Structures are given as structure tokens and as C-alpha cells.
Amino acid sequence: xxxxxxxxxxxxxxxxxxxxxxxxxxxxxxxxxxxxxxxxxxxxxxxxxxxxxxxxxxxxxxxxxxxxxxxxxxxxxxxxxxxxxxxxxxxxxxxxxxxxxxxxxx
Amino acid sequence: xxxxxxxxxxxxxxxxxxxxxxxxxxxxxxxxxxxxxxxxxxxxxxxxxxxxxxxxxxxxxxxxxxxxxxxxxxxxxxxxxxxxxxxxxxxxxxxxxxxxxxxxxxxxxxxxxxxxxxxxxx
Numbered sequence: 001x002x003x004x005x006x007x008x009x010x011x012x013x014x015x016x017x018x019x020x021x022x023x024x025x026x027x028x029x030x031x032x033x034x035x036x037x038x039x040x041x042x043x044x045x046x047x048x049x050x051x052x053x054x055x056x057x058x059x060x061x062x063x064x065x066x067x068x069x070x071x072x073x074x075x076x077x078x079x080x081x082x083x084x085x086x087x088x089x090x091x092x093x094x095x096x097x098x099x100x101x102x103x104x105x106x
Numbered sequence: 107x108x109x110x111x112x113x114x115x116x117x118x119x120x121x122x123x124x125x126x127x128x129x130x131x132x133x134x135x136x137x138x139x140x141x142x143x144x145x146x147x148x149x150x151x152x153x154x155x156x157x158x159x160x161x162x163x164x165x166x167x168x169x170x171x172x173x174x175x176x177x178x179x180x181x182x183x184x185x186x187x188x189x190x191x192x193x194x195x196x197x198x199x200x201x202x203x204x205x206x207x208x209x210x211x212x213x214x215x216x217x218x219x220x221x222x223x224x225x226x227x228x
Contacts, residue, residue, distance in 0.1 A: 001169065034214035043202055043218035044153065055216070087153060091213035094168060095155035 002026055002090050006098035012106040017078045021101045023071045023088035032092035035064055035073045038100075039084045047086075048073065075103075108133040108140070110203045110219035118197075118226050124190040128203030128219055135184045136161055140205035141212030142186045144177065147221075148199040156201075158212065159186055193226045200224075 003026040013019045023033065031051040036044035046055045048064040051071055061076045075082055083105050088098040114126035126144070133139065144156040157167035159177040167175045176189040190197060200221040206212030 032213065036215075043204075043221055044215070045218075046214055046216040049210070049214040089153070089214065091211070094166075095213070097153040097155070099152045 002029060002093050002096055004088055004090055004096050004098040006086075006088060006101045008101060009099070010102045010104060012104045013078055014106045015078055015080060018074065018076045019078060019103065021073045021086055021088075021103075023066075023073070023098050025069045025071075025090055025092075028068045029090045029092035031067045032090055033064070033066070033071050034089045034091065035062075036087045036089065037082075037084045038087065044087060078103075080105075108205060108217055110205065110217055112201060112203050112219045112222040114201075114222060114224070116223055116225060118193055118224060119228050120194055120226055121192055124188070124193050124197060124224055124226070126188045126201055126203075126222065126224070127185050128187070130184045130186070130205075134181075135179060135186060136181045138162075138208055141208055142177075142179070143204045143206055143212075143215060144188045145202045145204055145215065145218075146197075146199040147202070148196075154199075156188065156190070158206065160208070160212075195226050198224065198226045 005024045007022045033051045035048040038044040052064045063074050085100045085102045109131045111129045118124045138161045141158045143158040159165045174191045179186045202221045203219045204215035
């Protein structure tokens with residue numbers, strides 16, 4: 001099965017910062033990757049699919065890139081609402097998620 | 107706009123079968139627009155896909171859970187269900203139902219239900 005590894009595990013940043021979260025696949029998954037945001041007590045929210053396609057209604061400060069085994073989620077100009085946990089998910093073979101990256105306020 | 111809502115017992119005894127239902131509103135479960143999924147999340151941990159079912163009744167399960175999972179549809183009630191047998195404490199988690207648009211292969215999940223906590227304990 002395909003393993004997904006995110007880094008860092010925790011990220012501390014301030015409002016207005018630019019942050020990048022990395023997701024690595026144990027084997028090539030082409031562009032078969034989605035990103036989600038989850039806040040405590042809530043279901044995950046889809047942000048990006050096909051590695052770089054922004055879901056409708058998601059702010060343009062979110063962007064995704066990558067293909068093959070390495071992917072990134074970038075948030076420019078962090079807003080207070082962005083502090084949450086972020087997960088990547090591959091759909092090349094069945095579905096597996098990364099372990100999550102918690103974005104905290106510095 | 108399709109909305110999902112999980113329901114079922116919050117407490118299940120070890121070795122018994124966990125049974126959950128997801129009610130779909132705002133659209134018919136029978137249109138073929140979505141694959142219907144179950145995903146779980148142990149407290150403080152990551153997400154694990156359990157399996158999915160399509161309008162046709164075809165299913166796909168996580169290989170690590172396949173021997174214990176059964177999913178079904180009830181089109182008369184606009185619901186789909188999850189049965190997970192022989193549960194242990196390791197099955198304690200928040201269980202989510204979610205849709206994946208069939209036009210995209212159902213490969214990412216939106217919408218999601220709010221989740222329901224199931225605890226396995228005697």
C-alpha cells in the first residue's frame with residue numbers, strides 16, 4: 001500500500017506569514033493528491049484536488065503543487081482562520097492519508 | 107446541496123459488530139452522482155478510509171479492514187450503512203461518512219458528515 005508522510009508534524013507561524021507543508025508518497029502517485037483542512041471537532045474540508053486544483057470557494061492564498069512523490073501545500077499571508085490541521089490524501093491506489101500537520105499560532 | 111448525517115450506537119462491546127448509518131439529504135443516493143464512503147479517525151490521530159459503495163451496489167474496501175467490513179445501500183430511505191465486525195478497542199474512533207463525485211472517480215471526499223464517535227468498551 002502507498003504510505004503518505006507529511007512534514008513538519010507541527011508548524012508555528014504568525015498571521016501574515018507564508019507557510020509550506022510537504023507531503024511525500026512512498027511511490028509515485030502522479031498528481032493523484034488532495035489536501036484537506038480540519039479544525040477541532042469538525043470534519044475535514046476539501047481544499048485542493050489533482051495536486052493543484054483549488055476547490056470552489058477556497059481562498060486563493062491556498063495553493064498546491066507537485067507530482068510523482070513530492071507535493072506541497074502553500075498558504076500565503078496566513079489568516080487567523082487558517083490555524084488548523086492539514087492532511088494530504090492519495091488516490092492513486094485505494095485511499096490513504098498523511099498523518100497531518102498542525103499549524104499553530106506562534 | 108447534498109448533506110450527510112451519521113447515526114448509530116455510540117458504544118459497542120468488544121467482539122460485537124459496529125453498525126452505522128449515513129442519511130443523505132438534498133439529493134438522491136440513487137443518481138450515480140457520488141460514491142459513498144466511510145472514513146474514521148481515532149482521537150488525536152489521522153484519517154483512515156474504510157470503504158465505499160456505489161449506486162450499483164458495487165463496493166471497495168480498505169484491504170486492512172476488508173475481512174470485517176460490509177457496506178450496503180437503502181435507497182428507500184436514502185441511506186447507506188457500515189457494518190464492522192469483531193471490533194476491538196482499536197476500532198474506537200470518530201466515524202465519518204463522505205461523498206466522492208463519481209464524475210471524478212470518487213477520488214476525493216466532499217461533502218462530509220459531521221462525524222459520530224464510537225467507543226468500543228465493555
